[in-house]
Amino acid sequence: MNVFYIDDHFVKEDQAMISVNDLGLLRGYGVFDFLRTYNLRPFHLEDHIRRLETSARLLDLPMPRTRRQILDITMKTLSRNDLTEANIRIVITGGVSPDSITPGNSPKLLVMVTPQHPYPEEWYRNGVAVITTCHERYIPGAKSTHYLPAIIALSRARRENAVEAVYTDRYNRILEGTTTNFFAFFGDHLVTPGIAVLPGITRQVVLKLMQNEFDIDIRDIQKNEIPMMDEIFITASNKEILPVVRMDDRTLGDGTPGPRTRWVMKIFAAYTCAYGEGKD
Structure with a gap:
């Protein structure tokens, strides 16, 4: 059975x-971050903890531990679970x-450390469909536990045989998915939104890896x-690089x-393989 860390235990x-009186339950007042491991090495753990800290600051939520303490606690929790690969969710609630x-x-x-469950291989081989939905996240730079609009949007996406819903705003700008960042190719130009979106860690890595491969526009x-758009893909810690072949x-293309x-x-897979071997 999985082992979790809950407030000193x-x-x-x-x-x-x-507690049932925790503000995370009663009011959705909390933040979290999510990452996975490669060869049981947490992917960019320090970056995720820094983003967690930013999320808490934006919501005026006190940090219960220092950045270093959270990193140590995360590694100790991971070591108490006998897994081949893991998903890691770090949550701070309002108490x-x-x-x-x-x-x-x-x-x-x-x-919370749980086994990693890969998405269907055919998603990556054949591509997936996504839909658009009009929604603007409150404080988009914070990864909060308030996911009601995302849950509703994903329910609609599934009814339309899509795997993700991509938010658009009042100005008809494409923003981000419910749990993903959005990229599109216009010819050899790789384009991604730069404002009113969560700064994804996978997105950050992709931008760095592609800086010498394509012209990039944010x-x-x-x-x-x-x-x-000639090509589209979405990125996330759990989905990695997921190709999109239909939007709405x-x-x-074909x-x-x-x-x-x-x-x-291919480049991202090579990077994560090397990362799992301790090479950055």
Whole structure:
């Protein structure tokens, strides 16, 4: 059984508990970060913890531990689980509030380590479909535990045989997916939105890896530019580089992942393989 860290204790998953009066439960007041391992090495753990710290600051949520302490706790939790590869979720909740809404001074730290479950291979071989939905996340730079709009959007996506919903704003700009960042190729130009999106760690790595491979533009992307996109892919810690072959009712190219996207996938796979071997 999985072992979690819950507020100073390492406990089995079925014994992991927080108070029913915690603001994370009552008001959705909390932040988290999510990452996976390669050869049991947590992928860019320090970057994820820094982003967690930024999320907490943006929500005025006190950090219950220092960055170094969270890193050590995460590694100790991982070591207590006998897994081949792992997903790691680090959560900070608002803690118990005397009036059920005003934050107190007792935020809670949770580290949850679970087995990694790869997505279907055919998604990467054949590509996937995504839909667009109009929504602007509140404080987009924070990875909060408030996911109601995302859950609703993903339910709609599944009804339409899509695997992700991509947010657009009131200005018809494409932003990001519910749990992913968005990239598009216009010829040999790789373009990704730069404002009002969560700064994904996988996105950050892709931008660095591709800086000498393609011309990169970080700019607004209008929804009406979809017909001009040659290739699309989305990125996330768990999805890595996922090729998109249909967006709403438009099929890209011949309906299969394009050569540029496949090249990004190849370079990223080589990078993560080396990362798992301790090479940065």
